[in-house]
Amino acid sequence: MAVDVELSPPAIARIRRLERIWEEPRGVLGWLTTTDHKRIGLLYFFTTLAFFGAGGIEAMLIRTQLAVPNAKVLDPNAYDELFTLHGVTMIFFFIIPMTVGAFGNYLVPLMLGARDMAFPRLNAFSYWLFLGSGVLLYGGFAASSQAPACGWFCYAPLNTAGYSPGHGVDFYALGLIFNGISSTVAAINFIVTIFKLRAPGMSLNRLPLFNYAMLAVSFSLLFALPPLTIDLVFLELQRKLGFHFFDVAHGGDPLLWQHLFWLFGHPEVYIIVLPAFGIATSIIPTFAKRRMLAFPLVALAELLVAFIGFGVWAHHMFATGLATTTLVFFAAASMMVVVPSTIQIFAWLFTVVTGRPEFRAPLLFIGGFIVFFVIGGITGIMFAAIPFDQQTTDTYFVVAHFHFIIFGAAVFPLFGGMYYWFPKVTGRMYHERWAQASFWVTFVGTALTFFPMHIVGLLGMPRRVYTYPSGVGWDSYNLSETVGAYILTGGLLMIFANLAWSRFRGPVAGADPFHGGTLEWTTTSPPPPYNFPVIPEVTSPYPNWDPPDRERDRRRLERGQLVLDAGHETTASTVRDGLLDEILEMPSESWWPLVTAACITAIFAFLLTSHFAIAGIFALTAALAVVGWHWREPEEPEPA
Amino acid sequence: MSTPSNTVLQSPTGPVATGRVAKPNGLWGMLLFVATEATLFGTIFGTYYYLRFTNAEWPPAGVPLPSVAVPLLLAFVLAATSAPMAVLSRAAQAGELARARAALVAAMVVQAGFFAMQVNLFEDDLAKFQPQGSSYGSIYFTMLGAHQAHVAVGLLLDVWLLGKLARGLTSYRVVAAQSIAFYWHFVNLLALLVVGAQLSVRV
Amino acid sequence: MRLWRPRLSAEFLQWFGLGGAALVWAAQHVIGFGATIARCGAGGARFGIDLHTWELATFTTALLFVVAAEAAAVVTVLRTRGVAYDGPPPEGRRHFFALAALVGNLLFLVVVLLSGLSTITFDPCRQA
Numbered sequence: 001m002a003v004d005v006e007l008s009p010p011a012i013a014r015i016r017r018l019e020r021i022w023e024e025p026r027g028v029l030g031w032l033t034t035t036d037h038k039r040i041g042l043l044y045f046f047t048t049l050a051f052f053g054a055g056g057i058e059a060m061l062i063r064t065q066l067a068v069p070n071a072k073v074l075d076p077n078a079y080d081e082l083f084t085l086h087g088v089t090m091i092f093f094f095i096i097p098m099t100v101g102a103f104g105n106y107l108v109p110l111m112l113g114a115r116d117m118a119f120p121r122l123n124a125f126s127y128w129l130f131l132g133s134g135v136l137l138y139g140g141f142a143a144s145s146q147a148p149a150c151g152w153f154c155y156a157p158l159n160t161a162g163y164s165p166g167h168g169v170d171f172y173a174l175g176l177i178f179n180g181i182s183s184t185v186a187a188i189n190f191i192v193t194i195f196k197l198r199a200p201g202m203s204l205n206r207l208p209l210f211n212y213a214m215l216a217v218s219f220s221l222l223f224a225l226p227p228l229t230i231d232l233v234f235l236e237l238q239r240k241l242g243f244h245f246f247d248v249a250h251g252g253d254p255l256l257w258q259h260l261f262w263l264f265g266h267p268e269v270y271i272i273v274l275p276a277f278g279i280a281t282s283i284i285p286t287f288a289k290r291r292m293l294a295f296p297l298v299a300l301a302e303l304l305v306a307f308i309g310f311g312v313w314a315h316h317m318f319a320t321g322l323a324t325t326t327l328v329f330f331a332a333a334s335m336m337v338v339v340p341s342t343i344q345i346f347a348w349l350f351t352v353v354t355g356r357p358e359f360r361a362p363l364l365f366i367g368g369f370i371v372f373f374v375i376g377g378i379t380g381i382m383f384a385a386i387p388f389d390q391q392t393t394d395t396y397f398v399v400a401h402f403h404f405i406i407f408g409a410a411v412f413p414l415f416g417g418m419y420y421w422f423p424k425v426t427g428r429m430y431h432e433r434w435a436q437a438s439f440w441v442t443f444v445g446t447a448l449t450f451f452p453m454h455i456v457g458l459l460g461m462p463r464r465v466y467t468y469p470s471g472v473g474w475d476s477y478n479l480s481e482t483v484g485a486y487i488l489t490g491g492l493l494m495i496f497a498n499l500a501w502s503r504f505r506g507p508v509a510g511a512d513p514f515h516g517g518t519l520e521w522t523t524t525s526p527p528p529p530y531n532f533p534v535i536p537e538v539t540s541p542y543p544n545w546d547p548p549d550r551e552r553d554r555r556r557l558e559r560g561q562l563v564l565d566a567g568h569e570t571t572a573s574t575v576r577d578g579l580l581d582e583i584l585e586m587p588s589e590s591w592w593p594l595v596t597a598a599c600i601t602a603i604f605a606f607l608l609t610s611h612f613a614i615a616g617i618f619a620l621t622a623a624l625a626v627v628g629w630h631w632r633e634p635e636e637p638e639p640a
Numbered sequence: 641m642s643t644p645s646n647t648v649l650q651s652p653t654g655p656v657a658t659g660r661v662a663k664p665n666g667l668w669g670m671l672l673f674v675a676t677e678a679t680l681f682g683t684i685f686g687t688y689y690y691l692r693f694t695n696a697e698w699p700p701a702g703v704p705l706p707s708v709a710v711p712l713l714l715a716f717v718l719a720a721t722s723a724p725m726a727v728l729s730r731a732a733q734a735g736e737l738a739r740a741r742a743a744l745v746a747a748m749v750v751q752a753g754f755f756a757m758q759v760n761l762f763e764d765d766l767a768k769f770q771p772q773g774s775s776y777g778s779i780y781f782t783m784l785g786a787h788q789a790h791v792a793v794g795l796l797l798d799v800w801l802l803g804k805l806a807r808g809l810t811s812y813r814v815v816a817a818q819s820i821a822f823y824w825h826f827v828n829l830l831a832l833l834v835v836g837a838q839l840s841v842r843v
Numbered sequence: 844m845r846l847w848r849p850r851l852s853a854e855f856l857q858w859f860g861l862g863g864a865a866l867v868w869a870a871q872h873v874i875g876f877g878a879t880i881a882r883c884g885a886g887g888a889r890f891g892i893d894l895h896t897w898e899l900a901t902f903t904t905a906l907l908f909v910v911a912a913e914a915a916a917v918v919t920v921l922r923t924r925g926v927a928y929d930g931p932p933p934e935g936r937r938h939f940f941a942l943a944a945l946v947g948n949l950l951f952l953v954v955v956l957l958s959g960l961s962t963i964t965f966d967p968c969r970q971a
Contacts, residue, residue, distance in 0.1 A: 118665050118668075118669075119665070119669065184676055187676075188669055188672045188673060188676075191668075191672055192665050192668045196665050196668060203931070203933075203935065203936045204932075204936050204940075205928055205929055205930075205932065205935050205938070205939030205940070206935075222672060222675060222676045223675070223676070223679050225676070226676055226677075226679040226680040226682075226683055227679070229680065230680060230683040230684060230687070234778075234782070237771075237778065237782065238778075241772070242771075242772040243777075243778040243782070244771075244772070244777075244778045245775060245778055245779070250773070250774050250775055251691065251695045251700060251774045251775035251776060252691070252778075253690070253691065253694050253775075256687065256690060256691070259690070260683065260687070263683070295929070296928050296939045296940075297942070297943060297946055299939075299943060300943030300947050304865075304947055304950065307865055307869075308950075308954075310869075311868075311869065311872045314876075318971065321970050321971075322970070322971060323883045323967070323968045323969060323970060323971065324961075324965050324966070324969055324970070324971040325879045325894065325898075325962050325965050325966075325967055325968070325969075326876060326879040326883065326971075327971045328962055328965065329872055329875055329876050329958045329962070331957075332954050332957035332958040333872065333954055333958070335957070336950055336953060336954045336957075339950050340947075343946070386971055390971075539929075539931070541929055572660075572662070572665065573662070574661055574662040575662055575663075576932065576933070576936060577932035577933060578932065579661070579932075581660055581662050582660045584665070630800075633813075634812060636810055689877070689880075689881075693880055693881045693884035693885075693886045693887045694880075694885055694886060695884075695885060695886045696885040696886055696888075698886050
């Protein structure tokens with residue numbers, strides 16, 4: 001419904017009732033017990049930003065060490081620890097929780113027309129688990145001064161006790177198993193929410209593209225995390241209990257580690273980039289002022305990238321000596337996986353070209369994203385050719401490729417999305433000119449940091465080296481990359497300074513400053529705890545561009561239909577066709593998610609320090625917490 | 641269980657579904673959880689076969705072949721508990737509390753017996769060869785141990801459900817019964833697959 | 844001879860059109876890759892696995908299913924011709940998924956061809 005219309009006293013009374021039912025306690029208590037998906041999204045946002053800062057500092061130390069040949073800023077072991085931590089932090093503690101936990105959590109229920117996620121307490125639980133895993137990992141490194149130094153992929157046999165004594169690799173393994181629980185639980189929550197909690201009328205062909213991306217990401221997480229978990233369990237069994245999985249002498253195989261790791265690792269990179277696609281497909285129609293061209297193909301492309309992405313893993317192993325007949329499956333799939341992304345690129349470009357584009361900051365970031373994604377995609381496709389890959393594997397050419405994708409293609413849309421949804425989340429508008437300037441500085445910094453890596457890689461510079469000799473022709477490229485990194489840091493600081501300043505001093509934005517198409521723009525900025533005063537009814541994927549439907553919503557608010565002000569309720573739909581199925585009573589604020597997550601953190605902490613009995617006691621308390629969590633049941637729905 | 645009266649609504653596509661048509665959220669949650677656990681086991685089975693085909697001798701010299709009769713019988717006995725679990729699920733949905741409780745108890749007894757026997761067999765195997773001796777031992781005991789862990793979790797879920805059903809049937813508890821029954825169908829299927837993998841070495 | 848023509852529901856055709864090719868490619872991929880690991884590994888020699896036969900079998904089966912899925916997608920698109928992709932379900936939803944499947948299945952056709960044709964011609968265990 002339109003937000004600025006006059007409402008009758010009964011309608012206003014209904015809204016007041018909703019406010020009373022849905023409001024959460026104020027202050028720290030409210031945040032600790034929250035089950036509101038928007039608050040949880042914000043918790044994820046700020047926590048992941050802290051990890052982004054840590055990963056960024058690690059990157060700057062690496063680049064500073066590599067600025068000139070034979071530098072002595074870092075010794076080799078410190079360098080190895082830093083690039084390991086940089087990878088682990090950026091992937092597991094920044095990008096996934098930011099895209100899925102922050103953007104996903106905040107926006108998915110709003111775009112679906114729901115009042116919360118399907119399992120609100122499970123949502124809080126996944127956040128507290130994430131926080132616990134991050135604190136455990138970094139706390140462990142700090143307390144013991146031991147960090148893993150094996151790279152984020154930590155290959156066998158380097159990861160075994162013989163070559164990596166000490167606790168670093170154990171922190172890595174247990175920390176990531178722990179982190180994986182958080183993501184798995186979140187994925188289940190997203191899938192059930194997207195399947196079951198859609199507004200009436202939102203059949204699968206009317207699902208907004210951002211939600212298609214989140215659905216693809218969630219299924220990917222569900223199926224990609226188990227191989228990693230098993231790989232890490234095998235590793236710890238080998239390190240701690242002397243099992244044999246990866247050592248040839250006792251019938252193991254180091255390649256087993258790689259197969260299992262990349263079975264996770266490749267879908268992981270699509271998990272990283274898919275939400276970025278979702279953000280791009282949300283921003284483009286708004287600023288091009290038209291629907292996404294070839295909407296069904298774009299939706300399918302998002303699902304296809306995730307699906308085919310499970311079949312390409314051994315392209316990370318083209319240089320390991322496997323048979324051609326083994327590798328050819330992966331070369332073929334790797335060549336094909338680029339096609340859905342290409343479909344999307346053409347759809348995005350043609351949507352902009354055939355629309356009436358307004359190049360405000362969010363769209364500029366998407367423009368930068370497209371530039372980096374095309375270049376990164378081309379180098380990716382080059383790797384699908386086995387002979388080329390065998391020449392460039394383990395060189396800086398690979399580093400260039402994946403940073404163009406991870407930074408250029410996954411992170412640029414994040415900044416675009418931060419600007420785009422900033423008015424919705426805060427109720428204030430960011431400073432436009434400053435935002436556009438921050439784009440250009442970040443763009444130049446990114447290009448200068450990562451483009452020369454292609455050249456220096458082709459000139460033979462290997463990856464993961466703590467320094468390099470002078471006079472081989474790599475010096476000027478490395479120096480420009482470091483200069484670029486400092487410029488990039490400047491650009492990032494400009495972005496965050498803009499957001500921080502505008503949060504307090506920006507002009508009031510209103511509900512719908514950009515005239516976006518999806519449901520979050522139909523409600524106030526920021527949205528009330530209950531999201532919508534009346535559950536909307538949709539007849540297209542761009543409900544905010546359907547004024548008759550919004551008018552019908554307002555009339556239903558007046559009549560009291562689907563306002564659901566009798567309790568803490570939202571609607572459930574059928575899966576395929578989005579027909580109204582039942583009214584659900586949702587849980588409100590609770591201590592159980594935090595308590596259960598704390599118990600599980602304790603389990604992992606004591607496993608890390610080999611206090612197995614105490615870990616067992618905390619397992620018992622976690623089980624009791626789960627029983628407590630499920631003690632109270634929702635009210636029985638009334639019979640017809 | 642149907643929608644309260646303030647939701648009479650003619651959606652643009654026609655009348656709304658009255659009385660729940662779609663699977664309940666809790667059951668969907670369990671389905672997806674099972675999907676991720678199934679992937680976990682798929683990875684374990686994949687590892688078993690990968691190690692098998694990359695090792696010339698499997699099992700390695702000095703390691704006895706697994707016995708056939710007892711593990712196979714036990715797996716079938718556990719798989720048979722899918723019948724009372726199906727009765728539990730259906731009885732709960734039909735509101736027949738006594739029948740549901742009886743089916744649950746019957747299944748629980750057999751499942752607990754299976755668990756105890758399996759622990760026994762596990763210890764017997766450990767006396768004959770160790771995971772620390774070879775990759776065969778490592779994957780063998782990991783595979784069996786992972787399944788046992790899932791049986792143990794299933795038993796805990798049974799106990800919890802029995803506690804809930806002791807105080808009557810609600811729509812929440814019906815969904816719980818359906819979900820836990822589904823979890824057991826998964827664990828029971830796994831029992832057959834695990835014993836199949838275990839015994840495939842005799843092929 | 845009377846040909847028995849089962850009446851396949853519109854719903855089945857839509858889902859088979861969308862998922863059939865994808866699932867059969869996944870099967871060809873896993874079985875095909877698995878067969879090479881089995882054949883070329885140290886423990887596989889004694890089973891006498893004829894790699895080319897396995898790959899040919901999975902390749903031809905996959906091709907058949909991909910073509911069938913594409914046919915199902917075409918039939919569904921034609922039957923829902925007049926409906927907009929965001930039209931009311933179930934017709935609108937079927938049109939939407941069938942349109943998507945129409946393009947997606949071509950992709951799977953190419954992947955199946957690429958991997959199948961190479962594995963039935965290459966030397967079984969030669970290192971890359």
